[in-house]
Amino acid sequence: MSRVLIRVLWLMLISGLSLQGCTPPKPVRLGAPIEGYSHTSAAINRFSVNRGGGPNISPYSGGGKQNCCASLPVKWHPGLTVVVEWEKDPDPYASANWPPLGTDGYRAAYKLHAAKYTRHRAVVPVARYEELGLVNVHFLPCNQVAVSAGATYPGRPDYPFHFPQKMQEPATCPES
Structure with a gap:
């Protein structure tokens, strides 16, 4: 083979190898929409999954409203x-019995009411999935x-869960 042909083949090989680095890798994680129940x-005033915000949820309801996004692996794995x-x-x-909206009485009632909100945090296992989709939080x-x-x-x-829409709080909850 001539030197020119060898150089051309060598350059094509080097160019091909360098272009392989330009191909984006398949994603390991993706952002998935969040829905709650x-x-x-x-009422759930606000919630998040891995810091991605979910919608507010009325008592005994949910679904139909989605926010973006929770970062999760494309493939489920044990311990996720x-x-x-x-x-x-x-x-x-409670606001049904408050003074009219916009009044000092309303603002005072809201302040007292909001002081009773509770904040929670939990590390939760994710049910097995074959294909990443909508993140549902119950x-x-x-x-x-x-x-x-x-x-x-x-x-x-x-679907992995079959909870009744209305569940009653027990008189006492087990210690976690």
Whole structure:
């Protein structure tokens, strides 16, 4: 082979190898939308999953509202957990008896009411998933939380949790 041909082949090989570095790697983690469900009489004023914010949730409701995003691995693995932080209003309908909105009386009532909000943090296992999808956070009695992150959703037979929408708080909760 001629020297010119060898140089051309050598340059093509080097160029091809250097271009391989330009191909983006497959993602190890992705941002997944967050949705929540309150199975109790408390409202969830705000919550987050791995610092990604979820929507506020009325008592005994949820679903239908999504926020972005919780960073999770594309592939589930044993021991996968997320950090869920939330603020809970144990008496979400108290404002029905307050003075009119915008008055000093209203502001005073709100201040007293907001002092009763509770804040919580839990490290929660994530239910096994085959394909990363919507992150569903279920708020249960006794400040328990369950999290799924698959391509299925509540109400489907393949969904990992089947909690009733309305769950009552027990008179006493077990110590955690």
